[in-house]
Amino acid sequence: MSFRLFEIHEQRWFPQFLRDQFVDGLQMLLEVMSAYAPISQLLRTRLRESGTDCVVDLCSGAGGPWHGLLHDFEMFGAAPLKVILTDKFPATRNPEDRKKSSAKRVYYVEHPIDALQVPQNLRGFRTLFSSFHHFSRDEAIRLLQDSVDRRQGIGIFEAPGLHPLTLAALFFIPVAMWIFTPLHRPFSWSRLLWTYLIPVIPFVLFFDGVVSCLRAYTIAELAQMVSGLSGTCYRWEIGKEIGDLLPLPITYLIGFPLNAPAEPGD
Numbered sequence: 001m002s003f004r005l006f007e008i009h010e011q012r013w014f015p016q017f018l019r020d021q022f023v024d025g026l027q028m029l030l031e032v033m034s035a036y037a038p039i040s041q042l043l044r045t046r047l048r049e050s051g052t053d054c055v056v057d058l059c060s061g062a063g064g065p066w067h068g069l070l071h072d073f074e075m076f077g078a079a080p081l082k083v084i085l086t087d088k089f090p091a092t093r094n095p096e097d098r099k100k101s102s103a104k105r106v107y108y109v110e111h112p113i114d115a116l117q118v119p120q121n122l123r124g125f126r127t128l129f130s131s132f133h134h135f136s137r138d139e140a141i142r143l144l145q146d147s148v149d150r151r152q153g154i155g156i157f158e159a160p161g162l163h164p165l166t167l168a169a170l171f172f173i174p175v176a177m178w179i180f181t182p183l184h185r186p187f188s189w190s191r192l193l194w195t196y197l198i199p200v201i202p203f204v205l206f207f208d209g210v211v212s213c214l215r216a217y218t219i220a221e222l223a224q225m226v227s228g229l230s231g232t233c234y235r236w237e238i239g240k241e242i243g244d245l246l247p248l249p250i251t252y253l254i255g256f257p258l259n260a261p262a263e264p265g266d
Contacts, residue, residue: 028177043157046153057085084109084124129159132156141229219238
C-alpha cells in the first residue's frame with residue numbers, strides 16, 4: 001500500500017535553481033547506476049510491437065534514462081526513435097546540451113507540460129520514469145485514461161518501491177553525490193556549494209528518495225487502476241524486472257492499443 005506524502009523538490013517554495021541542481025544530481029545518479037538498464041530490452045520490444053517511432057517522455061527532469069536507453073537500442077539495432085522530453089518544471093538547459101541532444105533525436109520542450117494535460121500535438125508512446133508515484137490515485141487513473149482515450153501507448157517504470165535492497169540503496173545516495181559530483185560536467189561552483197558546504201542536494205535526494213519509495217504504487221494497485229479504465233482493445237502488462245549487475249527491481253506498467261499503432265509524432 002502506498003502512502004501519500006510530499007517530496008521537497010515538488011513544493012512551489014523550493015527554488016528553481018535548487019530544483020535544477022536536484023534533477024541534475026538525480027540524472028547523474030541514474031547514469032552512474034544505469035538504474036533502468038533492466039527494462040531496456042522489454043521497452044525496446046514493446047515499442048516495436050506498438051508500431052511507434054516517437055516517444056513523449058513526461059516528467060523528464062534533466063532527461064531521465066533516455067540517453068542511456070537510446071545507446072542500448074542502437075547497439076541492438078533498434079529502429080531510430082524520436083524522443084521528446086517534457087516536464088512541468090523544465091530544467092534550465094545549456095545550449096550546447098540541446099544541440100548534442102538534437103543530433104541524437106532527443107528534443108527538450110522548454111515550456112511547462114503538465115502530464116495530466118498533454119497537448120494534442122504531442123503524440124507518441126508516452127513514458128514516465130520514477131514519476132508516476134507523484135500523482136494521486138485519481139490523477140494516475142486520469143493519466144492512464146487519457147492515453148487510452150487518445151490511443152497512445154504508455155510505459156510507466158518505477159525504481160522506487162518498498163523493497164529491502166532499494167531502501168538500503170538510498171543510504172548510498174549522499175555518498176554517491178560526494179564521490180561523483182567533482183567528476184560531473186560541466187563544472188559548477190554552485191553545485192559544489194550545495195553539495196559539500198551546504199549539503200542541501202544530497203539531503204533532498206535522500207529525503208525525496210525515501211518518500212518516493214513510500215509513495216510508489218504496488219503491482220496490485222496498478223492492476224486495480226487498469227481494471228477500472230474504460231476502452232477496449234488495449235494490451236496491458238504489469239510486472240517487475242531485476243538487473244544482473246545492480247539487482248534493484250523496476251516495477252513497470254505498459255499498455256498500447258492492439259488494433260492500431262500509436263500516431264507518429266509531428
